[in-house]
Amino acid sequence: MIRLDSLTKVFDTQKGAVVAADHINMEVPSGEICILLGPSGCGKTTTLKMINRIVRPTSGKVFIDGEDTTGMDTQTLRRNIGYVIQQIGLFPNMTIEENITAVPRLLGWDKAKYRERARELMAMIALEPDAFLKRYPSELSGGQQQRIGVARALAADPPVMLMDEPFGAIDPINRAVIQDEFLKMQQALKKTIMFVSHDIDEAIKMGDRIAVFREGKLVQYSSPDDLLADPKDSFVESFLGSDRALKRLNLVKAREIATRDIGTVSPEDSLEKALAMSDDFGYETAILMVNDQQQPAGMVMRSVAQTTKGYCRDHFQNVPAMVGLDDDLRTVASLMLAHDITWLPCIDDQGRVCGQVTQRALTHHLGSRFRAQQGNPMSTAPISEE
Template sequence: MIRLDNLTKVFDTPKGAVTAADHITMEVPSGEICILLGPSGCGKTTTLKMVNRIIRPTSGKVFINGEDTTDLDTQELRRNIGYVIQQIGLFPNMTIEENITVVPKLLGWDKAKYKERARELMRMIALEPDAFLKRYPSELSGGQQQRIGVARALAADPPVMLMDEPFGAIDPINRAVIQDEFLKMQQELNKTIMFVSHDIDEAIKMGDRVAVFREGRLVQYSTPDDLLAAPENAFVESFLGEDRALKRLNLVKVREVVTDEIGTVRPGDTLEQALARIDDFGYQNAILMVNDKRQPVGLITRALARTTKGYCRDHFQNVPATVTLDDDLRKVASLMFAQDTTWLPCVDEEGRVCGQITQRAMTHHLGSRFRPTQEDDAQIPDAATKE
C-alpha cells in the first residue's frame, strides 16, 4: 500500500547540506502497521512527512496503492491520508464534532452522513457522542483530545494513516489504554499505517513491522520478533537494549507454548491418589483439582498430600492464577513471579482447563530463536565445540 523508492531529503543549512533521509527504500503491505523507530534526529519523522508532502523530497518517489504521488495535487493527496501528531492539533475554536468532520466537509459529504460518521467514530474511541460532540477541545483531558485526533484522522475513511508519536505526550497508564483501544480498532479497520516512535516497547507492541533508522539511513526493516532475535548490527542491538530477549515476552502468546499434558484430580479422589498423580508428573509440586466441567477449583500440594489423609474436596488450596490462550508471556511471567510458581494452568473461553504452561517451556521457546543454527555450529572451531 505504501512504497518508498530511494526517498531522499537534503536540507540546506548555513553550515552546508545536511542529509536527513538517505535513499530510503521500503514497502508497507496493506493493512499493516509499520513503526519508524530510532533516536532523535535519525530521519524517521522526515521520512513520514515526505509521504504526505509536508516535507518535499529532494529525490525519490512515494507510491500509494501502486500510484506514483509525485504529480498528484498536494491537497488531494493529504485529504486521502489520515494524519495524527503528538501535539494533537485540534482546532480550539471548533467543537469536537466540527473537528472530526473537517475533511468530510471538504470532500463534499452530505451533512447527515458526516454527522453520523462523527457519532460512529466517537463510539469507536470509547467516548459517548452525546456527552462530548458539542464540547470544545479545552474541555477535554489530554488523553481524550488524543483520541479525538485519531477519530479526525479516520473521519474520511482513508486507506493510509500517518502517525507522528501520537501517544508520546500521554501519561503511561492512559497511553497503554489508548494503544490497546487503537489495536482493537485496527483489527476492524485494517488501515495501512506508518507510525513514528522512539519507544521500543511501543514499537514492539504496536508494529507488524519495525524500521530502525540511524543518521538518515534505514538500518533494519523486519518484524518485531525478527528484530529482537536477530539485530542487524551492533547499533541495533545496543538500541534494543540488553533485555531484548525479555521484550519478546510481549510477542508470544500462551497458545504457542501451552501443552495439553496436565495432571488433574477430582474432588472425590483421595489425597493418596493425588500424591500418586503428582509423582507421575515429577516436575510439579502440586496437582490441579477440577470439577465436572473441568474447571479449576483447587490445588493439592505435595506436602499436603504426604502428611494428610482424606479426600481432595476437604483439603485444597485456592488456585493462585490461571492464564488464557490469548495472554502473552509477559503476563504469564509476572504471575509466576508473583505467585512463586513455575507453572500455571491454562483455561479456554468457558473457563475449562485446556493445558498448562511452564517456566521451562517458556525458556525453551524464547531461547530457540537465539541458539545457533547448524550452519553457525559448522563455523565454530573444534576446540571451542569441545569446550
C-alpha cells in the same frame, strides 16, 4: 499499500547540505503497522512527512496502492491520508464534532452521513458521543484530546494513516490504554499505518514491522521478533538494549508454548490418588483439581496429600493464578514471579483447562530464536489451533 522508492531529502543549511533521508527503500503491505524507530535526528519524521508532502522530497518517489503520487494534487493526496501528531492539533474554536468531521465536510459529505460518522468514531474510541461531541477541546483531558485526534484522522476512512509519535505526550497509564484501544480498532479497520516512535517497547507492541533509522539511513527493516532475535549490527543491538530477549515476552502468546499434558484430579478423588498423580506428572508442590466442566476448582497441596487421608474436595486451596491461551508471556512470567510458582494452568474461552505453561518451556522458547541464529535450533510443542 505504501512503497518508498529511493526517497531522499537534502536540506540546505548555512553549514552546507544535510542529508536527512538517504535513498529510503521500503514497502508496507496493506493493513499493517510499520513503526519508524530511531534516535532523534535520524530521519524517521522527515521520511514520514514526505509521504503526505509536508516535506517535499529532493528525489525519489512515493507510491500509494501502486499509484505514483508525484503528480498528484497536494490537497487531494492529504485528504486521502489520515494524519495524527503528538501535539494533536485540534482546532480550539471548533466543537469535537466539528473537529472530527472537518475532512468529510471538505469532501462534501451529506450532513447526516458525517454526523453519524462522528458518533460511530466516538464509540470506537470509547468516548460517549452525547457527552463529548458538543464540547470544545479545552474541556477535554490530554488523553481524551489524543483520542479525538485519532478519530479525526479516521473520519474520511482513509486507506493510509501517518502517525508522528501520537501517544508520546500522554502519561504511561493512559498511553497504554489508548495503545490497546487503537490496536483493537486496527484489528477491525485494517488500515495501513506508518508510525514514528522513539520508544522500543511501543514499537514492539504496536508494529507488524519496524524500520530502524540512523543518520538518515534505513539500517534494518524487520518484524519485531526478527529484529529482537537478529539485530543487523552493533548499533541496532545497542539501541534495542541488553534485555532484548525479555522484550520478546510481549510478542509470544501462551498458546505457543502451552502443552496439553497436564495432570488433574476431581473433587471425588482420594488424596492418595492426588499424590500418585503428582508423582506421575512431576509436580513438586500441588496438583490442579477440576470440576465436572473441566474448570479449575482448586489446588491440592502435595504436603497435605502426603500426611492426610480423605478426599480432594475436603482438602484444597484456591488456584493462585491461571492464564488464557492468548495472554502474552509477559503476563505469564509476571504471574509466576508474583506467586512463586513454576507452572500455570491454561484455560480456553469457556474457562476450561486445556493445558499448562511451565517456566522451563517459557525460558526454552525465549532462547530458541537466539540459539537458532547460532546454528543450534531447538523446538517447542505448542497447543494447536484446533
